[in-house]
Amino acid sequence: MNSMIINLFYLVAALLFVVGIKGLTRPKTAVRGNRLAALGMLVAIVVTLLDQQVIHYQIVVAGLALGTLIGALMAAKIQMTAMPQMVAILNGLGGGASLGVAAASYFTFVASESTVSGDVLLIANCAVMLAVLIGTVTFSGSAVAFGKLQEILSGQAFGFSGMKFINLGLLLASLAAVFLLVTGQAGIGGFVLLVALALILGVTLVMPIGGADMPVVIALLNSYSGIAAAAAGFIMGNTVLIISGALVGASGIILTQIMCVAMNRSLLNVLFGKMAVADGNSIDADEVYKGKVTSASPDDVSLMLEDAERVVIVPGFGLAMAQAQHAVRELADTLVSRGVTVEFAIHPVAGRMPGHMNVLLAEAEVDYDAMKTMEQSNPNFCKTDVVIVIGANDVTNPMAREDKGSPIYGMPILNVDQAKSVVIVKRSLSPGFAGLPNPLFAMDNAVMMFGDGKQAIMDLTAALHETA
Amino acid sequence: MDAFIILLSLFALAVFLGVELITKVPPTLHTPLMSGSNAISGITIVGAILATGSGEAPGVLVQLLGFIAIVFATINVVGGFMVTNRMLKMFKRRG
Numbered sequence A: 001m002n003s004m005i006i007n008l009f010y011l012v013a014a015l016l017f018v019v020g021i022k023g024l025t026r027p028k029t030a031v032r033g034n035r036l037a038a039l040g041m042l043v044a045i046v047v048t049l050l051d052q053q054v055i056h057y058q059i060v061v062a063g064l065a066l067g068t069l070i071g072a073l074m075a076a077k078i079q080m081t082a083m084p085q086m087v088a089i090l091n092g093l094g095g096g097a098s099l100g101v102a103a104a105s106y107f108t109f110v111a112s113e114s115t116v117s118g119d120v121l122l123i124a125n126c127a128v129m130l131a132v133l134i135g136t137v138t139f140s141g142s143a144v145a146f147g148k149l150q151e152i153l154s155g156q157a158f159g160f161s162g163m164k165f166i167n168l169g170l171l172l173a174s175l176a177a178v179f180l181l182v183t184g185q186a187g188i189g190g191f192v193l194l195v196a197l198a199l200i201l202g203v204t205l206v207m208p209i210g211g212a213d214m215p216v217v218i219a220l221l222n223s224y225s226g227i228a229a230a231a232a233g234f235i236m237g238n239t240v241l242i243i244s245g246a247l248v249g250a251s252g253i254i255l256t257q258i259m260c261v262a263m264n265r266s267l268l269n270v271l272f273g274k275m276a277v278a279d280g281n282s283i284d285a286d287e288v289y290k291g292k293v294t295s296a297s298p299d300d301v302s303l304m305l306e307d308a309e310r311v312v313i314v315p316g317f318g319l320a321m322a323q324a325q326h327a328v329r330e331l332a333d334t335l336v337s338r339g340v341t342v343e344f345a346i347h348p349v350a351g352r353m354p355g356h357m358n359v360l361l362a363e364a365e366v367d368y369d370a371m372k373t374m375e376q377s378n379p380n381f382c383k384t385d386v387v388i389v390i391g392a393n394d395v396t397n398p399m400a401r402e403d404k405g406s407p408i409y410g411m412p413i414l415n416v417d418q419a420k421s422v423v424i425v426k427r428s429l430s431p432g433f434a435g436l437p438n439p440l441f442a443m444d445n446a447v448m449m450f451g452d453g454k455q456a457i458m459d460l461t462a463a464l465h466e467t468a
Numbered sequence B: 001m002d003a004f005i006i007l008l009s010l011f012a013l014a015v016f017l018g019v020e021l022i023t024k025v026p027p028t029l030h031t032p033l034m035s036g037s038n039a040i041s042g043i044t045i046v047g048a049i050l051a052t053g054s055g056e057a058p059g060v061l062v063q064l065l066g067f068i069a070i071v072f073a074t075i076n077v078v079g080g081f082m083v084t085n086r087m088l089k090m091f092k093r094r095g
Helices: A003-023 A027-050 A057-077 A080-111 A118-149 A163-182 A188-206 A211-236 A239-262 A267-272 A285-289 A298-306 A317-321 A325-337 A356-363 A374-383 A453-467 B002-022 B027-041 B044-053 B060-090
Strands: A310-315 A341-346 A371-373 A386-390 A421-426 A446-450
Touching: A003 A027, A003 A239, A003 B002, A003 B027, A027 A057, A027 B027, A027 B044, A027 B060, A057 A080, A057 B044, A057 B060, A080 A118, A080 A188, A080 A211, A080 A356, A080 B027, A080 B044, A080 B060, A118 A163, A118 A188, A118 A211, A163 A188, A163 A267, A211 A239, A211 A267, A211 B002, A211 B027, A211 B044, A239 A267, A239 B002, A239 B027, A239 B044, A298 A421, A298 A446, A298 A453, A310 A325, A310 A356, A310 A374, A317 A325, A317 A356, A317 A453, A325 A341, A325 A356, A325 A453, A341 A356, A341 A374, A356 B027, A356 B060, A371 A374, A421 A453, A446 A453, B027 B060, B044 B060
Parallel strands: A310 A341, A310 A386, A341 A371, A386 A421, A421 A446
Antiparallel strands: none
């Protein structure tokens, strides 16, 4: 096929990606959108295979077969609670693929003793080095993110105060290596050094970021993997790579931004700073809770739910940890069958990646119309009879709204305390990720239902059936 | 240089298009959006095929790097689209 026809097919593929992403804007059209994007990918791959330039088929086909096998197995086996790990792996492989393409191009250039020269060579060289740098950082950064999510590595922020200077130093050294390679002052040794520097940079960038900030990291690495693909596109002047890479890069950046806003922190603060450590006048947990916490049994709570007309369930990641999604859905079903309006109020950082909680609830067959965002839920808490908080803590802490000295002040929260009564299902009064006591637990309209999330919810549902 | 400017324009426009599209995706679908866009970033597979399969006599190193890139990108594409499909099917309304 001549290159014009090939490029027209690449355009078709790119358009299918755009239409596919547009389909993802509504749950109804999302399945079709995803399939259209997959079709676009198929078009791009088939056209590339028919390209006359491609002459060594054995390796290509072997690679495609192996990758398909591994990818299909992963997609079929992965647990929904482990989706963040899956996305971390996919991000890393995307970065690794861009690194592979860039490195292969570099060694081809070196071997061919540069048949091209001047501007074209300069631009291609810049693109190669950028793809290597971004692809490698994505690769090793994602590996660390995976390790943290899978709890192979400690989820705690790990690092020391000088860490950001080391990162800055590594970045500057990498950029210097890029400059020397592009201007032809460094050879293969410099190239290997650049890869090594970028590998370390990926690790040191993600290592200091704690568990609560993982949604931001995943979204950011998602963006990097797109930008790396676009950079690989600039190497060979391939339009479909550039367009798709740009789309994915934009997607990751927007999700990163949404996550940062939801935590009231800037991206720089997430990447380089810890959360403001509570200073001298830190709040003593005993002082907040002493004598003010009311405990309730499942029977007590079922009595509270007796006359409720509107119930809102606030799920947090603790719910997924306890595998309580199905138990919660049964509770909701029981309430709905009694004519109660039940909604789920989902904070943007409720799960471990953007939208994670929604997927976990959808897996338990919760209707997506019942899942409400923070903006949709907050005006309605004052009209709500009972709020049930399960496995969520910091995102309901009224200190974020009221206490100017609090480290989480300004973070948007779910205003559950405005409801007539609040039931908090929790093992103990232990603090959440932010390490702060939650005055909500001590409020007059709040009761604690202590216990394992799943068992407590099942007991509550059973108690409701008994009184029925 | 002209070709580069055209490609750069394409990149800039695609970023803006991406921003416009993605901001309309509801939070409920953010996880499938990430895995789906991840699959799309597996478009590097095209670059990987070209880098591996073309050229007169690519060295062993180039072929090895290309092979790894193809495997990685294929996992990205196949795994990404399939897991997204699996998730999205769960979002169907209950009857």
